[in-house]
Amino acid sequence: MKPFHFILSSPDAVLYDGEVEEITAPTENGEISVLADHTPLVTLISPGMMIIKTKGEEKVLAVGSGFLKVLQNTVKAFTQTAEFAESIDEERAIEAKQQAEDLMRQKVDEVTLADASSLLERNIARLKVIERKHKRSHR
Secondary structure, eight states: OOOEEEEEEOSSOEEEEEEESEEEEEETTEEEEEOTTOOOEEEEEOSEEEEEEETTEEEEEEEOSEEEEEETTEEEEEESOEEEGGGOOHHHHHHHHHHHHHHHHSOOOHHHHHHHHHHHHHHHHHHHHHHHHHHHHTO
16 A cells, blocks of 8 residues: 555644554544545544554554544644553543543533533543454454
């Protein structure tokens, strides 16, 4: 496969900057995969799992909301949060998911509800990434 340049940034740091063969990202309308020579595109990224493929390797991340820009064989993704599978603490993710679900069941104000919903989405994404990591390690 023909490689292209990919940059993934969060507010804290540049998490990836290099040549890749394929990017798969979650969007509001489902997953999108980008290969070299992709049509120019700007799209929103939804909380979920991002996959970076390069030379037979696959890196899996949990990402938060953001956007993705494709232009002239360069893809730039900017997300509020991004964590590689290896750095996710499964127990903390489970606890945070449960806390968010508990908050959402309570009669809370709209701001707290929005925060809880965001926390829930982020931790569901983190748990999906962990699940994929477990499946791949058992092959």
